[in-house]
Amino acid sequence: MIPVTKPYFPPIEKYQKYLSDIYQRQWLTNSGPLHQELTQRLEDYLGVQNLLLVSNGTLALQVAFKALGLQADGKVLTTPFTFAATPGALAWEGLKPVFSDICPKSFNLAAGTLPENGNFSAILGVHVFGNPCETQAIQAYADARQAKVIYDAAHAFGVTQKGKSVLCAGDASTLSFHATKLFHTVEGGAIVFRQREDFERAKQMINFGLDSHGIPQTIGINAKLSEVHAAMGLAVLDDIQRITERRLAIVNQYKLNLQGCVGFQHWQEGASINGAYMPVVLESEADINRCVKNLQEEQVYPRRYFYPSLNKAPAFYQQSDCSNSESLANRILCLPLYTDLSTQEVDRICHILKSGLSS
Incomplete structure (x- = not known):
């Protein structure tokens, strides 16, 4: 798992x-x-x-x-x-x-x-x-x-x-x-x-x-x-240097594997990257649902950070124009990312994700 x-x-x-x-x-x-x-x-x-x-x-x-x-x-x-x-x-x-x-x-x-x-x-x-x-x-x-x-x-x-x-x-x-x-x-x-x-x-x-x-x-x-x-x-x-270096290596491996298949967050100019998360943006919520299903069937458990957009959540509901947030929340998925995630496991996750996008 x-x-x-x-x-x-x-x-x-x-x-x-x-x-x-x-x-x-x-x-x-x-x-x-x-x-x-x-x-x-x-x-x-x-x-x-x-x-x-x-x-x-x-x-x-x-x-x-x-x-x-x-x-x-x-x-x-x-x-x-x-x-x-x-x-x-x-x-x-x-x-x-x-x-x-x-x-x-x-x-x-x-x-x-x-x-x-x-x-x-x-x-x-x-x-x-x-x-x-x-x-x-x-x-x-x-x-x-x-x-x-x-x-x-x-x-x-x-x-x-x-x-x-x-x-x-x-x-x-x-x-x-x-x-x-x-x-x-x-x-x-x-x-x-x-x-x-x-x-x-x-x-x-x-x-x-x-x-x-x-x-x-x-x-x-x-x-x-x-x-x-x-x-x-x-x-x-x-161990923070080793932790950060490994996480950044995993992020780079994901990006190389998924380039052209998914969207990535545009990073602020002049800012460093710490490898905290691995978000990818898909074309539609239907794509998200299909890919999540395929991944979970293979015992891989990504997470929909952040879903729903909080202006639509019951605890915080507001009649506000947050269409960008709502659209992104419906199409974003955070892939597994932790220090001892192996190179082989990252390749496998990417293969499952790309199979879901092509089906």
């Missing part, structure tokens, strides 16, 4: 070494030594400052909204072509997601798709499949409306744009370190803030709002990352 993704497991000896340190110190949570080490190593690796580790990527979004002062009932412009956590985190915080259509080539919010009118307290962009948004255009759009800019960068671990981390764009960028991601801590996430004061505010928020004397100075929540999760993150980070 070939699933759409599979978590990366570092060598057990490496993970046990970090766990042994936890047992020695008997420090399980509350910003322990491994938490601090992972924070510093991630800042160095990613080329960022003000990185705050949290317990998952959804809480990363929610804490970012709070730290940036977004008020309940505020309208936030966002994309319908994303995972449910993006607008779900907004709604959970009492904010109102307003969907704007996407660019059919980049799959992202783009300058040409943003509405001319509307009063928004923030723009929440998504670097879909790791492809950076048009960050300068979105920033200019937000500045003209005195709105905050937040990026859901769950897919964009390690991505740079013109030599600079894409996580530096906007007022805050959030990461997911879920087990299925390129880099993971089993469960976890992070927020990268532009301003130090926003970082400090969020740092207090994720520990129940307590100050250095243990007194609650603000309303907070428990969103801390444990030492056990940090240990997994450090063990995975030790």
Whole structure:
């Protein structure tokens, strides 16, 4: 069986070494030594400052909204072509997601798709499949409306744009370190803030709002990352170069095999590729259904990221013009991609897919 993704497991000896340190110190949570080490190593690796580790990527979004002062009932412009956590985190915080259509080539919010009118307290962009948004255009759009800019960068671990981390764009960028991601801590996430004061505010928020004397100075929540999760993150980070190189090799193999048969995402100029996902675009939903059926019959399980377009989903339904997102959601398929997927398995997947397209 070939699933759409599979978590990366570092060598057990490496993970046990970090766990042994936890047992020695008997420090399980509350910003322990491994938490601090992972924070510093991630800042160095990613080329960022003000990185705050949290317990998952959804809480990363929610804490970012709070730290940036977004008020309940505020309208936030966002994309319908994303995972449910993006607008779900907004709604959970009492904010109102307003969907704007996407660019059919980049799959992202783009300058040409943003509405001319509307009063928004923030723009929440998504670097879909790791492809950076048009960050300068979105920033200019937000500045003209005195709105905050937040990026859901769950897919964009390690991505740079013109030599600079894409996580530096906007007022805050959030990461997911879920087990299925390129880099993971089993469960976890992070927020990268532009301003130090926003970082400090969020740092207090994720520990129940307590100050250095243990007194609650603000309303907070428990969103801390444990030492056990940090240990997994450090063990995975030790292997991140090999992980990324292998995933990129698989992506290139897919593209060579499928060139001329399917459509590919148009990548932002000057941006690096991290091999987070392998999306392909087909001509019709009928093609999607036939290819999925053929693949599943051969024990290969791709996934329709992101289906349906969220403006059509019951939880987020809106009467909005998102025809590009709706069309793409009906025709896109993410193929299996994980570190130990073999060259032979990729060739086999491509053969099945092409057979489905020719039938």
